[in-house]
Amino acid sequence: MADVARLAGVSSQTVSRVSTGHPGVVGSTREQVLAAMKQLGYRPNSAARALKRGEFRTIGVILFTLATTGNSRTVEAIANHAAEEGYAITLIPVASPTQDGLLGAFTRLGELAVDGVIVIMEVHLLDAVTVVLPPGAQVVVVDSDAGDRYTVVDTDQADGARQAVRHLLDLGHRTVWHLTGPAGSFASQRREDAWRAILTEAGRPIPEVRHGDWSAESGYRAGLELAAEPGCTAVFAANDQMALGLLRAFHERGRRVPHDVSVVGFDDIPDAGSFIPPLTTVHQDFAAVGRLCVRAVLRQIRHEITEPGTTLVPTRLVVRASTAPAPAA
Amino acid sequence: MADVARLAGVSSQTVSRVSTGHPGVVGSTREQVLAAMKQLGYRPNSAARALKRGEFRTIGVILFTLATTGNSRTVEAIANHAAEEGYAITLIPVASPTQDGLLGAFTRLGELAVDGVIVIMEVHLLDAVTVVLPPGAQVVVVDSDAGDRYTVVDTDQADGARQAVRHLLDLGHRTVWHLTGPAGSFASQRREDAWRAILTEAGRPIPEVRHGDWSAESGYRAGLELAAEPGCTAVFAANDQMALGLLRAFHERGRRVPHDVSVVGFDDIPDAGSFIPPLTTVHQDFAAVGRLCVRAVLRQIRHEITEPGTTLVPTRLVVRASTAPAPAA
DNA sequence: CTTCGTAATGTTTGCGTAAACATATCCGGC
């Protein structure tokens, strides 16, 4: 900066004013400074800036994996909106969902240059290590019910599940079977609870749930079992990938979808419309989740109101070709 | 830090030594300092640290989207390996592949606190704005052939395509049709070139290519056309999602896969094994790509040898159920 | 018992920036 100042024949403070866009610098001076900056290839040192200003203009995002559609789409939305607001985002992957992995991630995080943190995981996992969280603001997202302690943004899992089950019931199915996500996933738990609630409310029998792990492979294995259940005419899978596995299992076992069995997924991944048959599923607005997260952290960073609470993003049932009226008994 | 020093009854320099793990601090003193740190909830300020040391311990990753399997898996691998090495990663999303979007991203990047950059896109797009790149080290990845100017790490696209086409030819197919990715994608171009080369080499007719955009939907549209081509018994799709669309189109048109038509994809996404039928595809080792990228940037950051050049990560054909011998004419 | 070497700790300094304060310049009004 001093070099630029020298070259432009001004003080370094004036250079600073130009580089931060502060007012009070007359046109001709500004021009000179800009020219000098360009000539010298000056770029402000963000570390010094951060040190001086006491903020990093960076948001940390902590998550287990980018491999699930939901996570990567949410992160992408977060990154885009943060960028719009002039914030960078730092990814903090937790290698493994063990105490060690978490601790490691949070230790790193503690030293990280972030003004706020978005946590994409069930927050109870954090409790053991939460002390290490930097004093900055935090938002907890997807997969948590800690709305009493944190600001939570999440898809309205319950309503999504409700729409899915209701759709199948309306189609005349006597009941709906359910394939869950992995234990420990709050989203999965929520969807299962809602499914059970609707069936109970409607006075329908509640079939035993099958447990999957989000993967298509686990859906396939569950599908093989369900194909053997005579009464099974409708299945609600907790995500689209498992639904894909279901589809394959039913196909292999000669159970036609949707003629013999109806299948509904959750997520509405881009491929869902190209499954065989195209999948009826619950659309999640990941972009909205990401946007709201960013907005919420920024609000906290800027010390605006910071009440804990949960913001729910609505879902929408997308009816395609994997559901049909129940087969005549 | 001064507070900690005061509480522990030592100088701030000793606190610094403890916090950075430098040697030359006797056990009892260290204990006291650690206790004081804990009591005061001290965390080192990384901005000050970065300013002092002249490095950020951060790597920037610039890309268009996280929505493609390849990108998100690569980023995940990068994040994990960077974390192992004590580096954080900052995501720099380019909103749109326009000049403006790029410029914006690179302007942000210029001011960003990164020691190195990993670029996940065709590097020619950068040429117009390349001046803005920070003086730090860079690695260019997936989707580029700028091995003469940069360090490039990429999947061996050509060999992957070769294996796919060779497999189909070996199965007795007279020729192989091809569905490309979007124009402007180097990976897609590479796969297409290799496909063409093999066919030429084998003296087979070269069907006109169909153009997709990586999406299953585009694969479906292409599939509808290909289903109408009487001579089409084998298709090589440039990625798995388009292959999925192909599968659906063929299914709808009554062209049985693999009995009537064989389909090969590229990527080996986790779902590929659950397609109907399970997809034969070229497996990409995204984890290796990510790991090599990190290793390469770090080498440059540490001023070790920094010759431009391309590192190719091998692929592997995974044969599942979507390919079979050519139907008898 | 002195001297020297080494290990432990303390003091000074500057990294690049921008806020706070200080100074210079210019203009209009009387």
Added chain:
DNA sequence: GCCGGATATGTTTACGCAAACATTACGAAG
């Protein structure tokens, strides 16, 4: 023509940390 007040620019300082150098303490060798 002189003064008050804006406006443009310069000077000083501190942000938190860790290198570099300085000091102290202590034990071993002579």
